Amino acid sequence: MKKITVAKGDGIGPEIMDATLKIILAAGAEIEIEEIQVGEKVYLSGNTSGIAPESWDVIRRNKVFLKAPITTPQGGGYKSLNVTTRKFLGLYSNVRPCLSLHPFIATKHPVMDIVIVRENEEDLYAGIEHQQTDEVVQCLKLISRPGCEKIVRYAFEYAKQYNRKKVTCFTKDNIMKQTDGLFHKVFDEIAKEYPEIENEHWIIDIGAAKMADTPEAFDVIVMPNLYGDVLSDVAAQITGSVGLAGSANIGDECAMFEAIHGSAPRRAGQNVANPSGLLQGAIMMLNHIGQSTVAEKVQNAWLKTLEDGIHTYDIFKEGTSKKQVSTTEFADAVIANLGQKPEILKAVSYANTAAINMPKYVRKAPKTKKLVGVDIFVQWNGLNPDELAEKVKRIAPSDMKLKMITNRGIKVWPEGFSETFCTDHWRCRFHPIEGEAIGKEEIIQLLNNAIREDIDTIKTENLYEFDGVAAYSLGQGQ
Ligand code: NAD
DSSP: OEEEEEEOOSTTHHHHHHHHHHHHHHTTOOEEEEEEOBSHHHHHTTOTTSBOHHHHHHHHHHOEEEEOOOOOOSSTTOOOHHHHHHHHTTOOEEEEEEEOOTTTSOOSOSSOEEEEEEEOSOBGGGOOEEEOSSSOEEEOOBOOHHHHHHHHHHHHHHHHHTTOOEEEEEEOTTTOTTHHHHHHHHHHHHHTTOTTSEEEEEEHHHHHHHHHHOGGGOSEEEEOHHHHHHHHHHHHHHTTOGGGOEEEEEOSSOEEEEESSOOOGGGTTSSOOOOHHHHHHHHHHHHHTTOHHHHHHHHHHHHHHHHTTEEOTTTOOBTTBSEEOOHHHHHHHHHHTTTOOOSSSOOOOOSSOSOOOOOOOOOOOOOOEEEEEEEEEEEOOOSOHHHHHHHHHTTSOTTEEEEEEEETTEEEETTOOTTSOOOSEEEEEEEEOTTOOOOHHHHHHHHHHHHHTTOEEEEEEEEEEETTEEOSOOOBTO
């Protein structure tokens, strides 16, 4: 008997959770349920995190969490509980299988069986944002080597366990050479450890277009957080309905399972919602906790029910569907089919689907890190970069020199184009003069000189070489 935490959530959440639990218990799931309250009621009681401290204790103790969708109230500083849960519990891997059920669910892509493995903790979702000038705000895109290694390895281990043939990586490393470049590099490194699995990399824009047009060309796709968030909804939707997909959020210690859709408040309390997305999450949970026989029984009964044309309103279609049913009727139909297999759709067989045993990340030996310059960002309301260059040249200590000014990344000095549109946010890059080495003291001196010259510095970024390799981007046009 495995104890799991359950949250029934908001909107259609309680109805689809009741249906899901009824099905898996009828199938013989050996689970003991500990229920917690999360979401709207908790938010509106004044708790901006949407969850009480004692509920965290329950989640951390049971380690397995089945969560129905919740409603995040608009505005008011309410934090997304999903993002918080993923990050607090270190749930670095978000796995979203997207499968077409043609001809029973209408889809433009009859052959589609993709699993999106989305990095779940970092990237632009680190949520570190600042307004720096009147005109410019920034969001930090953080990509770490441990983050990349863990998610890429998870994708290959998943492919191995589920007998998948290929892992594809999507990034935009032609533009973001450091961040997406690291993700791609780690992908290439780890792919070598799995010679039996085909691997490939696509630039995300054309990769996404290809996925939306020819999804049968893909198998497992691994990608950084933001791309994965967007593309997993696209992938689920083009199978026929976003309401059919579930997701597993996996960490070293804990795991959370859910539907990918939201709480659909307009459908709440009407007994019409489709419980399939949450049921798919629950099936992944059963596999995760080693109850794969039950998982297989539920999945095959679910496929048979859809094949029989027993459909909730969202997938009901005159011609292909036979009977439009309520949430509870759908659950009862799946229960009646337990023990049966689909005849036309491919039945599943879960032989080896327990939680993937991942190695702990081992920190690498540090590289030799050398400070080779600094970018000083300033707010300046002028328009002519030559004027700014004259001003900032004066703040360089004797052993440093202004090398470049960019505006939104594009080089505007020296030899900029008068056509380049400039905001009030400028980056001034300083390097040591030939043969000199610099330390942090020179940077402090630069900043002190800037105060003296009345230059409004808003941030600095140190420029480093790691083992002799420059580890920062050049200005566009440099
Ligand atoms: P939504 O996914 O709730 O609904 C989008 C559309 O899909 C609606 O027309 C809805 O009726 C339909 N739909 C969704 N699930 C369905 C189901 N199981 N059966 C039948 N129809 C279904 O997205 P939304 O309207 O943008 O968001 C509503 C609320 O859900 C918001 O408060 C949002 O913050 C929250 N949300 C929560 C989660 C989560 O808890 N994981 C995820 C996304 C959105």
